[in-house]
Amino acid sequence: MKQKMWKWASLLPLSLLLLLSGCSENMLVLQPKGPVAKTQYDLIMWSIGFMLLIIVVVFVLFTVVLVRYREKPGRDNYEPPEEEGNTLLEIVWTAIPILIVTALAVPTVKATFALEKPSQKSVKPLTIHVTAANWKWIFSYPEQNIETVNYVNIPEDVPVKFKLTSVGPMSSFWVPQLGGQKYAMDGMETELFLEADEPGSYMGRNANFTGKDFTHMEFEVVAQTKDDFNKWVKEVQQTAPKLSKGKYETILKPGLVGRMTFSNTHLEWIDHAKQNSHHMGKTEEHSENTKHHEGMDMEHHSH
Amino acid sequence: MADTAHHYDETMPLEYRTEESRLNILGFWIFLGAEVALFATLFATYLVLFQRTGHGPTTADLFEIKDVMIETLLLLTSSFTCGLAVFEMRRRRLTGLLVWLLVTLLLGAGFITFEVREFIHYVHEGATIQTSAFLSSFFVLVGTHGAHVSLGIGWMTLIIIQLLQRGFTPRTARKVFIVSLYWHFLDVVWIFIFTLVYLTGMVM
Amino acid sequence: MKWSEFFVTGEPLIYAADVSIVLTMIGIVFVLTYFKKWKWLWNEWLTTVDHKKIGVMYIISAVLMLFRGGVDALLMRAQLTAPNMKFLDSQHYNEIFTTHGTIMILFMAMPFIIGLMNIVVPLQIGARDVAYPYLNAISFWLFFVGAMLFNIAFVIGGSPDAGWTAYFPLAGNEFSPGVGNNYYAVALQISGIGTLMTGINFLVTILKMRAPGMTLMRMPMFTWTILITCVLIIFAFPVLTVALALMTFDRLFDTQFFTMANGGMSMLWANLFWIWGHPEVYIVILPSFGIFSEVVSTFARKRLFGYKAMVYSIVGIAFLSFIVWVHHFFTMGAGAAVNSFFSITTMAIAVPTGVKIFNWLFTLRKGRIRFTTAMLWSLAFIPNFVIGGVTGVMLAMAAADYQYHNSYFLIAHFHYVLIAGTVFACFAGLHYWYPKMFGHILNERLGKWTFWLFMIGFNICFFPMYFLGLMGMTRRMYTYSAGLGWTPLNVVASVGAALMGIGFIVLCYNIYYSARYGERDMTGDPWDGRTLEWATSSPVAHYNFAVIPEVKDLDAYWEMKKSGKGFEIDEEKLKPIHMPSNSGRPFLISIAFFFAGFGLVFKWFTLAIIAAVFIILGLILRSFDDDDGYYISVDEIKRTERLTGKGA
Amino acid sequence: MGANHHHETFPWKHIVGFILSLVLTFAALWIAFSSGLATKAILVGIVVLAVLQAVLQLFMFMHVTESDSGKIQTINMAYSFFIAIVVVAGSIWTMAFVL
Numbered sequence A: 001m002k003q004k005m006w007k008w009a010s011l012l013p014l015s016l017l018l019l020l021s022g023c024s025e026n027m028l029v030l031q032p033k034g035p036v037a038k039t040q041y042d043l044i045m046w047s048i049g050f051m052l053l054i055i056v057v058v059f060v061l062f063t064v065v066l067v068r069y070r071e072k073p074g075r076d077n078y079e080p081p082e083e084e085g086n087t088l089l090e091i092v093w094t095a096i097p098i099l100i101v102t103a104l105a106v107p108t109v110k111a112t113f114a115l116e117k118p119s120q121k122s123v124k125p126l127t128i129h130v131t132a133a134n135w136k137w138i139f140s141y142p143e144q145n146i147e148t149v150n151y152v153n154i155p156e157d158v159p160v161k162f163k164l165t166s167v168g169p170m171s172s173f174w175v176p177q178l179g180g181q182k183y184a185m186d187g188m189e190t191e192l193f194l195e196a197d198e199p200g201s202y203m204g205r206n207a208n209f210t211g212k213d214f215t216h217m218e219f220e221v222v223a224q225t226k227d228d229f230n231k232w233v234k235e236v237q238q239t240a241p242k243l244s245k246g247k248y249e250t251i252l253k254p255g256l257v258g259r260m261t262f263s264n265t266h267l268e269w270i271d272h273a274k275q276n277s278h279h280m281g282k283t284e285e286h287s288e289n290t291k292h293h294e295g296m297d298m299e300h301h302s303h
Numbered sequence B: 001m002a003d004t005a006h007h008y009d010e011t012m013p014l015e016y017r018t019e020e021s022r023l024n025i026l027g028f029w030i031f032l033g034a035e036v037a038l039f040a041t042l043f044a045t046y047l048v049l050f051q052r053t054g055h056g057p058t059t060a061d062l063f064e065i066k067d068v069m070i071e072t073l074l075l076l077t078s079s080f081t082c083g084l085a086v087f088e089m090r091r092r093r094l095t096g097l098l099v100w101l102l103v104t105l106l107l108g109a110g111f112i113t114f115e116v117r118e119f120i121h122y123v124h125e126g127a128t129i130q131t132s133a134f135l136s137s138f139f140v141l142v143g144t145h146g147a148h149v150s151l152g153i154g155w156m157t158l159i160i161i162q163l164l165q166r167g168f169t170p171r172t173a174r175k176v177f178i179v180s181l182y183w184h185f186l187d188v189v190w191i192f193i194f195t196l197v198y199l200t201g202m203v204m
Numbered sequence C: 001m002k003w004s005e006f007f008v009t010g011e012p013l014i015y016a017a018d019v020s021i022v023l024t025m026i027g028i029v030f031v032l033t034y035f036k037k038w039k040w041l042w043n044e045w046l047t048t049v050d051h052k053k054i055g056v057m058y059i060i061s062a063v064l065m066l067f068r069g070g071v072d073a074l075l076m077r078a079q080l081t082a083p084n085m086k087f088l089d090s091q092h093y094n095e096i097f098t099t100h101g102t103i104m105i106l107f108m109a110m111p112f113i114i115g116l117m118n119i120v121v122p123l124q125i126g127a128r129d130v131a132y133p134y135l136n137a138i139s140f141w142l143f144f145v146g147a148m149l150f151n152i153a154f155v156i157g158g159s160p161d162a163g164w165t166a167y168f169p170l171a172g173n174e175f176s177p178g179v180g181n182n183y184y185a186v187a188l189q190i191s192g193i194g195t196l197m198t199g200i201n202f203l204v205t206i207l208k209m210r211a212p213g214m215t216l217m218r219m220p221m222f223t224w225t226i227l228i229t230c231v232l233i234i235f236a237f238p239v240l241t242v243a244l245a246l247m248t249f250d251r252l253f254d255t256q257f258f259t260m261a262n263g264g265m266s267m268l269w270a271n272l273f274w275i276w277g278h279p280e281v282y283i284v285i286l287p288s289f290g291i292f293s294e295v296v297s298t299f300a301r302k303r304l305f306g307y308k309a310m311v312y313s314i315v316g317i318a319f320l321s322f323i324v325w326v327h328h329f330f331t332m333g334a335g336a337a338v339n340s341f342f343s344i345t346t347m348a349i350a351v352p353t354g355v356k357i358f359n360w361l362f363t364l365r366k367g368r369i370r371f372t373t374a375m376l377w378s379l380a381f382i383p384n385f386v387i388g389g390v391t392g393v394m395l396a397m398a399a400a401d402y403q404y405h406n407s408y409f410l411i412a413h414f415h416y417v418l419i420a421g422t423v424f425a426c427f428a429g430l431h432y433w434y435p436k437m438f439g440h441i442l443n444e445r446l447g448k449w450t451f452w453l454f455m456i457g458f459n460i461c462f463f464p465m466y467f468l469g470l471m472g473m474t475r476r477m478y479t480y481s482a483g484l485g486w487t488p489l490n491v492v493a494s495v496g497a498a499l500m501g502i503g504f505i506v507l508c509y510n511i512y513y514s515a516r517y518g519e520r521d522m523t524g525d526p527w528d529g530r531t532l533e534w535a536t537s538s539p540v541a542h543y544n545f546a547v548i549p550e551v552k553d554l555d556a557y558w559e560m561k562k563s564g565k566g567f568e569i570d571e572e573k574l575k576p577i578h579m580p581s582n583s584g585r586p587f588l589i590s591i592a593f594f595f596a597g598f599g600l601v602f603k604w605f606t607l608a609i610i611a612a613v614f615i616i617l618g619l620i621l622r623s624f625d626d627d628d629g630y631y632i633s634v635d636e637i638k639r640t641e642r643l644t645g646k647g648a
Numbered sequence D: 001m002g003a004n005h006h007h008e009t010f011p012w013k014h015i016v017g018f019i020l021s022l023v024l025t026f027a028a029l030w031i032a033f034s035s036g037l038a039t040k041a042i043l044v045g046i047v048v049l050a051v052l053q054a055v056l057q058l059f060m061f062m063h064v065t066e067s068d069s070g071k072i073q074t075i076n077m078a079y080s081f082f083i084a085i086v087v088v089a090g091s092i093w094t095m096a097f098v099l
Ligand code: HEA
Pocket: A054, A058, A096, A097, A098, A100, A101, C165, C281, C282, C284, C285, C327, C328, C329, C346, C347, C349, C350, C351, C353, C354, C355, C357, C385, C386, C388, C389, C390, C392, C393, C394, C395, C396, C397, C401, C404, C405, C406, C410, C413, C414, C417, C418, C421, C422
């Protein structure tokens, strides 16, 4: 029984290695394809090192103690000593974790501040407005005056400033290989800088639960060379249909839609990032009807 | 801890005479600690939301200092008279205790009357709890305080009845003391409402 | 509302549930009537104010809820085993993970812990009861009706489906128009009030009712952790109360706290939820630390190493737990300064926790370690929890968390801490204190089977999830496509979950088996324990201690045994014992709460108001109540003590 | 015990407390409307006065230090103020980026 116990314990780090090698080609987070994801990758790797060290230390101590001090024939009469503690030891195992935490905190803070800004200063970032709606992603390129749904093309080596907002539940914009996520919320705007090092197709998802078809709320990020990107923009501007208010309303309706491309943006008439920007009418109408009645009710219940 | 020496200590005020009373009073203090956390959350909500007025009125549109001052003075005074009630109780004067409790009750009722009038006034100006985030948080914060005061009035009434029935006993004394703690506490909460809701709302 | 909407319809699973609920109820009624047990049920259980019985009722409820939450978990695992499964549709999956999370944390882990603390704390501090026995009964019944209200949702009206975090605006009327989230708001509110009162009750109990000689620094570690947990409860639960109240207002009365229009702010919900939510996870872990401390020290036959440091570290953890909540929404965009601050405070918790881990290891060192079932759970806790803890620290690194957030990496983290921490502790405590509750020991062989099945299953289930997270699998997905390469690890995880399920079945069988054939505990001290609860008989006499013990050392009972005397009761010293009377009112008031809650859920305000009147009536009656309890005579005490064999 | 003030025959403590609370209230009023300070300074000023007044109530009217649990009561109140500050300031700070 006791042997089994520590054998099992030592199996854990082993299986970790096994799994790591076996599945690594799928581990998107560990395959950064841009400076943002790379920063995070470095931080993750740095921390994993320390964590493995801690795990090893604890597991070794644990195993040694269990093997040596387990009750076994011949130790039946052993009476453990009374010990209250050991100040020196306790200082050691307070101090070392403090050092480790410091070693983790410094790069964390650095990286956290760094990720608020574009990864390079020399290149002007491309701005893309991202609107999350149930259950699709809408991308607007204000400078290029084009709009896409459920996919987004970006040029390589150019920082992209995603301005995130939502028409509905809080969503989270996540492209694991390009960098960590950020929430897109109704009536406000958050900013996320991402950048791709090399052309390719990267999976993007909504990471924050938004109800029925949340699972399918995926998009593709296509990183292209600058030339390809510019070519694509021109093509869209010339060939894609115009987005009308009516069409836009149908896109916003809850449900799944395929990919779409338009040669103008909905920002012309509405920016959901503004507080109280949308279906104001509807909400107001609703509260208009019930206002007085339930207002009075309220008084009864809370007093 | 069972320090039996204190059990029948005659120098101790009546409300501390029994073990049970001492436990209840301490428990009530702890409960007040929880109430602080509760009101703090309501204040946090209010302070985050009070400038988010949507299309509704703002603090400056709504608040009037005169009403607020009347409410404040009523409640401050009631806290004082409630203190006097306990003072009289500790001198074993039942009549004094009852009189001051009654005065406290009346002042509290006056406060509630003014508050309800204030609320009705707002509602008639179209500022209801559904109008905006600001108003929702305003009504809920101030309303929760008002609900507490109303509860206190009901509770104090019950205690007055018990005092009339049973006179001074360790149990009634303890109840008076606890309700007085509650009442003073509500005064403290009001001071923060006065400061953080009304004064702040009028200067910002 | 139409009747067809009132009952959830159109699902074989639900119909099966309906049928089984009705059958179970008929069965219970039949058994009670047939064996003429109604009176017994009322007198012994429904009206009891005895902390030990209340504790047992908490634990029974918790095990039932573990079953319910566990079945939910197994359903989820079944759905996720293969890509594009059609076993559950998205709506059902969403309801299931919501109820799974909510039930496991609020109606399983919390009551399990509270049950153990009800049974053990008064005994450990040498008290006859808690400070407010009557309030204790109210606390239990409020928790219970809250849990029942939450549990009926899936057959009446529909379950909540916005996650246990119920983020707005998703949980608001616009996106969740049904009654599901009303259940969430109201049921949690009711049981939360019960929990808050438990916190106050035990804080006062521990501070004021300790046996003479038991200074703070001689309190058993479990009692210490409960003391600090009570502080967390007292200051965290009011925040939940307010958050849920605001949610209720938004959903029932169209206020604008978290709405999308008119200035509402959905982020504020997340903020308030986690101000409570983070302390909440420490509310369920600190007592667990206490349980492990007791078990480890008993079965290593050694005093807890570094007792003082252990105490300071719980205080430190509790203090920090109130200033870290933002780590649950680093990705909200509050800025680098905010994130950095909360990152650092969060990581700081690793330090006091580490102190505890090493102190446990050094308690074991030089000990004589007996591998009882309770000890196996406690030992397994150490390596497994460290995995969960260090990955928690990885999550705490804000910039890196942008990559882990809402992924299966997070799911793995919190199951590693919740299961290897809290659930292991509950099982350890259950096996350890079982004789105190029921007078017999849980079968050790079956216990070990449960342990190995559950522990191995647990690792197989959740370890792969770290990697699923790194592969980009997000939480709350009801399915995934084959091309993503997530299939193998999901299969592995589901196998692990099945093993845990089998382990749980063995545990249930063990409870039945031991009740019939289990070894009776005649001594009251089957493990050679160290703290005062082992000085009582098993099961414990109604009044706990015939004579209040004098405490001279940290491990009070150990010290008594070492000095050769044991805990002797001098019959000369017996005095009549004052006990509180039973009362049916806590139960009845809570039933009124149930109906008030039900009325609110369906916006049947008349029902709610009528029920509220009953509640107020109950409180008024209580105010005029001057029942002073009763005395147990010396003769009766002598009789009881001789019977249990602990007397002189 | 410190609870022995039932020997007194005149409620001095209460009267002084009451007068002080009136003074503090009107001082806050004055700062808010007549002091002409900058908004920030006004806010700081009135909050400080409110805290003073809370402390006053606690000690003058509620006798927080009284009884053999006085220490617990005082620590409890102090800690609850700490939590209050954390909740209020913390929420404002983390939500400030949209305010
Ligand atoms: C029992 C419950 C429990 C416990 C104890 C913990 C403990 C910890 N948790 Fe966990 N956590 C949860 C339950 C718990 N958590 C839950 C339920 C969620 C998700 C809720 C949801 O979203 O649904 C969550 C989510 C969560 C997040 C949010 C992630 C996200 O949403 O993106 C974070 C981030 O910081 C975090 C961090 C931590 C840390 C740092 C600890 C620390 O306390 C851990 C400390 C322990 C150790 C570190 C190991 C022992 C120490 C040593 C051996 C010393 C040496 C170590 C070092 C120097 C590092 N947790």
